Ligand SMILES: Nc1ncnc2c1ncn2[C@@H]1O[C@H](COP(=O)(O)OP(=O)(O)O)[C@@H](O)[C@H]1O
């Protein structure tokens with residue numbers, strides 16, 4: 302497959318700057334800090350995974366980057382511009398499906414362009430191109446309920462990509478899929494990213510998923526989420542399933558587990574506070 306972006310689908314990765322962001326939620330006596338002094342500089346086209354236990358504020362951070370809530374402290378910028386509301390330049394993909402059940406797959410994907418007033422022929426052409434790219438050529442006239450979970454997630458990705466986002470914000474997008482489908486979706490995402498070079502911030506609590514996908518992994522502490530460590534993941538690309546059993550991969554995984562268990566700066570194990578970390582049960586098994 303060619304690494305070139307198909308015409309009409311190319312996007313350019315944006316530069317995300319998160320500077321000492323603190324986020325508070327709740328009101329009055331119930332107000333609490335969810336994230337504490339989180340900083341990140343994501344270079345254009347970089348693939349970054351945020352890895353942390355349940356409840357540490359990962360979704361909250363993505364929500365702030367999507368423009369749905371404002372930090373109490375610090376700043377969030379895309380290409381130098383402060384983020385102050387939702388914008389299709391920052392595309393969000395969740396675990397839950399957000400497709401319109403009454404629209405066909407094609408109309409779901411083309412919807413973003415319809416909202417922009419793009420003529421039908423052009424938006425359908427772009428939607429078809431994207432559906433082909435995510436492996437759903439031939440399913441244009443189906444309805445979401447007629448598709449498997451993995452296929453619906455492909456449609457979700459296509460409908461976000463049609464807006465030519467500079468940033469993809471992905472919140473455990475494959476969390477509800479079975480192991481094999483999940484592995485396929487990870488490879489599909491890497492393939493799309495290689496072609497488009499959209500900057501990606503991908504949230505997960507699965508260590509294998511983070512290390513398989515990312516250029517860089519930010520490990521967050523339990524609430525309030527702080528960056529415990531940033532790991533560079535230098536495995537060569539394209540990456541294949543056999544990487545998951547490579548000794549260097551396993552060593553890096555061990556390091557992640559230590560950081561998550563020990564919260565980076567303490568010797569007190571905090572595993573009891575962590576929800577599933579993506580052990581063998583949630584990790585696709587491959588032959589080496
Ligand atoms: N709107 C809200 N009001 C009050 N608390 C919230 C709200 N949204 C999330 N929380 C709490 O904030 C913490 C962080 O949530 P979240 O960002 O969803 O964590 P994660 O995605 O890492 O699992 C959790 O303890 C959650 O219960």
Ligand SMILES: [Mg+2]
Nearest residue numbers: 359360361472
């Ligand atoms: Mg979450």
